[in-house]
Amino acid sequence: MPESNLDLIASVILVLVKIGVFFAVFMLILAYITLVERRFLGFFQERYGPNRVGWQGLLQPIADGIKMFMKEEITVSGANKAVYILAPIVFVAAALMTFVVIPFGDVIWPATMEIGGRVYNFTLANANRGVIADVNVAVLVIFAISSIAIYGLIMAGWGSNNKYSLLGGVRASAVMISYELAAALAIIGIIMTTGSMSLMDIVIHQKGYWFGVIPKWFCFKQPLAFVLFLIAIFAETGRTPFDFTECENEIVAGYQTEYSSMKFALFYLAEYGHILAASALMVTFFFGGWQGPFVDAPVLKYFLPIIYFCIKTSIVVFFFIWVRATYPRFRYDLLMKLGWKFLLPATLVNILITPVLMKIFGDL
Amino acid sequence: MAQPEIKLGEERRGGDTETMEINMGPQHPSTHGVFRAVVELDGETVVKVVPHLGYLHRGIEKIAENRTYHQIIPLTDRLDYMAGASNNLGYCLAVEKLLGIEAPPRAQFIRVIITELSRISSHLFWAGATAHDLGAMTPFFYMVREREQILFFLEMITGARLTPSFFRIGGVAMDLPPEFHDECMKFIKAFPPRVDEYEALLTENVIWKSRTKGVGYLSAEDCIALGISGPMARAAGINWDLRKNQPYSSYDKFDFKAAIYNGCDAYDRYRVRMMEMRQSNEIVRQALEGLPEGDYSVTMKGALKPPAGEVYKAIEAPRGELGFYIISDGTVQPFRMKIRAPTFVNLQSLAKMSEGRLFSDMVASLASVDLVLAEVDR
Numbered sequence: 001m002p003e004s005n006l007d008l009i010a011s012v013i014l015v016l017v018k019i020g021v022f023f024a025v026f027m028l029i030l031a032y033i034t035l036v037e038r039r040f041l042g043f044f045q046e047r048y049g050p051n052r053v054g055w056q057g058l059l060q061p062i063a064d065g066i067k068m069f070m071k072e073e074i075t076v077s078g079a080n081k082a083v084y085i086l087a088p089i090v091f092v093a094a095a096l097m098t099f100v101v102i103p104f105g106d107v108i109w110p111a112t113m114e115i116g117g118r119v120y121n122f123t124l125a126n127a128n129r130g131v132i133a134d135v136n137v138a139v140l141v142i143f144a145i146s147s148i149a150i151y152g153l154i155m156a157g158w159g160s161n162n163k164y165s166l167l168g169g170v171r172a173s174a175v176m177i178s179y180e181l182a183a184a185l186a187i188i189g190i191i192m193t194t195g196s197m198s199l200m201d202i203v204i205h206q207k208g209y210w211f212g213v214i215p216k217w218f219c220f221k222q223p224l225a226f227v228l229f230l231i232a233i234f235a236e237t238g239r240t241p242f243d244f245t246e247c248e249n250e251i252v253a254g255y256q257t258e259y260s261s262m263k264f265a266l267f268y269l270a271e272y273g274h275i276l277a278a279s280a281l282m283v284t285f286f287f288g289g290w291q292g293p294f295v296d297a298p299v300l301k302y303f304l305p306i307i308y309f310c311i312k313t314s315i316v317v318f319f320f321i322w323v324r325a326t327y328p329r330f331r332y333d334l335l336m337k338l339g340w341k342f343l344l345p346a347t348l349v350n351i352l353i354t355p356v357l358m359k360i361f362g363d364l
Numbered sequence: 365m366a367q368p369e370i371k372l373g374e375e376r377r378g379g380d381t382e383t384m385e386i387n388m389g390p391q392h393p394s395t396h397g398v399f400r401a402v403v404e405l406d407g408e409t410v411v412k413v414v415p416h417l418g419y420l421h422r423g424i425e426k427i428a429e430n431r432t433y434h435q436i437i438p439l440t441d442r443l444d445y446m447a448g449a450s451n452n453l454g455y456c457l458a459v460e461k462l463l464g465i466e467a468p469p470r471a472q473f474i475r476v477i478i479t480e481l482s483r484i485s486s487h488l489f490w491a492g493a494t495a496h497d498l499g500a501m502t503p504f505f506y507m508v509r510e511r512e513q514i515l516f517f518l519e520m521i522t523g524a525r526l527t528p529s530f531f532r533i534g535g536v537a538m539d540l541p542p543e544f545h546d547e548c549m550k551f552i553k554a555f556p557p558r559v560d561e562y563e564a565l566l567t568e569n570v571i572w573k574s575r576t577k578g579v580g581y582l583s584a585e586d587c588i589a590l591g592i593s594g595p596m597a598r599a600a601g602i603n604w605d606l607r608k609n610q611p612y613s614s615y616d617k618f619d620f621k622a623a624i625y626n627g628c629d630a631y632d633r634y635r636v637r638m639m640e641m642r643q644s645n646e647i648v649r650q651a652l653e654g655l656p657e658g659d660y661s662v663t664m665k666g667a668l669k670p671p672a673g674e675v676y677k678a679i680e681a682p683r684g685e686l687g688f689y690i691i692s693d694g695t696v697q698p699f700r701m702k703i704r705a706p707t708f709v710n711l712q713s714l715a716k717m718s719e720g721r722l723f724s725d726m727v728a729s730l731a732s733v734d735l736v737l738a739e740v741d742r
Contacts (some may be wrong), residue, residue, distance in 0.1 A: 041501070044502055045501065045502050045505035046506065047505060163384060167405075167408070240499060240501075241499065241571050244724070247499060250723060250724055250727050251723075252393065325501060325502045326500075326502065327499070327500060327569070327571055328495065328499045328500035328566070328569065329498055329499020329500070329571070329575070330499075330574070330575070331574065331575055331722065331724045332724060333408070
């Protein structure tokens with residue numbers, strides 16, 4: 001066997017291990033975000049939240065999972081079966097796939113390592129970097145995937161043969177299509193500044209400090225894009241104040257009205273998956289991703305970036321929960337107005353301003 | 365603010381599409397009980413609303429014909445269970461009018477304290493539930509926190525939290541417990557800052573305003589034509605508060621203002637109720653401070669047999685004019701009792717408010733009526 005093939009095999013094994021560990025940790029985090037949200041909402045609302053199962057309710061997600069498995073699987077009569085079953089799968093797959101391109105760390109494994117007297121090279125296919133696939137059009141991949149997620153909702157709304165579901169599905173598709181546009185256009189400014197669509201490049205670009213204290217994050221460089229993207233992802237993840245795709249007070253539970261058991265659980269998981277993905281994107285685009293102090297220090301560089309990334313993402317997730325506890329829900333037509341009449345023009349203005357400023361000041 | 369003209373039906377759709385009919389209720393999260401409306405939707409626009417009532421009909425008016433006058437009091441609790449004491453008061457005043465007696469001053473003040481506390485608790489729950497209908501979760505929990513304290517007071521005085529049955533014909537069942545005065549004073553002092561807290565969450569909130577301003581529009585003329593009373597009428601600028609206009613139970617001895625706004629919409633209904641909570645708090649304080657000494661009930665001998673005749677007595681319940689029309693044939697039981705339930709009348713406005721508007725607005729309009737189905741269906 002040629003020598004270089006051994007390197008390839010070593011890298012592939014490392015990638016597979018990375019994917020496996022990432023998936024396991026990710027699913028665990030997803031399950032526990034539900035607990036975190038319920039506990040925080042309890043805290044905001046002067047009540048306890050789930051604190052009975054295990055210490056501080058720590059076993060609650062597991063109990064919920066078991067409960068979901070035990071529930072009866074109902075398929076309503078008159079449902080379009082194929083569409084009905086496919087919908088949650090599409091939705092959950094899209095939620096998970098976003099993470100493929102998001103960098104969660106810098107270097108997580110030494111580039112070369114001596115095992116059994118041979119020096120193995122782990123740099124093939126970015127195996128030792130903190131990202132599963134460092135695609136050079138990662139921004140496009142993300143928006144492509146989140147468009148697929150919409151199909152999950154439309155299919156659920158259509159396939160359920162329920163009028164409330166249909167309304168929810170229609171609302172979801174209309175809102176998400178208009179907000180995806182705003183979200184994508186808000187990012188253009190960043191792509192212009194960075195000159196790359198790779199998320200890893202975008203994160204690396206945010207290295208350094210102004211005056212030694214203010215980090216060179218895009219939330220400071222691109223404040224308008226930051227605000228617009230923030231609003232857009234709230235709409236896209238279907239969270240309060242834009243949660244009318246499933247607002248219980250109007251259309252009962254929207255697209256997921258007729259789902260039960262694990263199909264419902266998949267929707268539930270995917271929803272939190274989208275929140276997590278949106279938070280991770282927010283961090284990557286605007287809060288310097290895994291950047292932070294001492295990320296270049298010898299041994300620390302292997303795990304410190306991952307910790308920074310997790311902390312930043314948790315803060316954004318907390319912000320999602322905080323907003324949910326504070327605001328009432330927008331009305332569907334008002335949101336469409338906001339999207340097309342304010343967000344879209346504002347993103348265009350941002351696209352116009354960015355090159356002008358870059359020409360005058362250069363890249364700060 | 366005039367209601368914008370919205371095209372409906374053929375004119376809007378161009379003739380090649382169909383409307384969708386959905387069944388909102390009897391189990392629906394925002395119908396607060398068992399209200400059912402068949403809603404015809406054109407996309408998200410409401411074309412037609414047909415309310416279907418009667419899921420909670422218990423025949424209270426008929427049952428009352430087979431009960432003695434005192435036995436009817438617990439039945440009235442079950443009308444508007446969010447403010448049970450108001451129903452007791454309305455009924456007792458009607459029978460007292462029939463008998464030609466009046467409760468002693470101390471009893472009248474105790475009645476005022478209890479009904480005004482009930483009014484606060486009812487409005488608190490309304491505001492919380494409405495905020496929840498419009499997507500804001502948190503205010504509900506804050507409001508329920510204060511409501512819980514009021515229910516604690518009601519339990520302290522009457523022994524029951526929701527269904528006090530505490531008023532008697534000619535007075536009240538017992539005197540106030542000695543520890544009540546100090547406890548209640550503490551609450552009265554703490555309450556206005558709490559209302560400020562709710563208002564901080566909602567009143568000037570841009571989303572809250574956009575969801576309620578101009579929504580559920582009902583002009584003063586429409587209100588009068590439909591017989592709307594209570595906060596809904598006062599939000600349309602109609603100066604009609606029975607506590608002011610036809611004072612009963614010593615309301616003329618208290619210094620308070622009727623809450624009146626001119627917006628005719630859900631937002632002003634919210635503001636009216638918020639202001640009424642503050643006013644009620646003030647009334648309770650005045651009543652506690654000026655509580656007269658004396659008997660808490662008149663003494664009556666023998667079975668209660670009012671003279672034959674008819675009587676109508678209305679009070680300002682939290683939801684509007686609550687009237688009791690009683691026909692007596694001189695026996696121990698009424699010949700007929702008719703209850704004018706405010707929400708039953710106010711609910712008529714639902715179609716007027718929501719046709720031509722969005723489905724989301726219908727939810728807001730319905731919430732602004734302050735629906736208690738037990739009172740609507742009786």
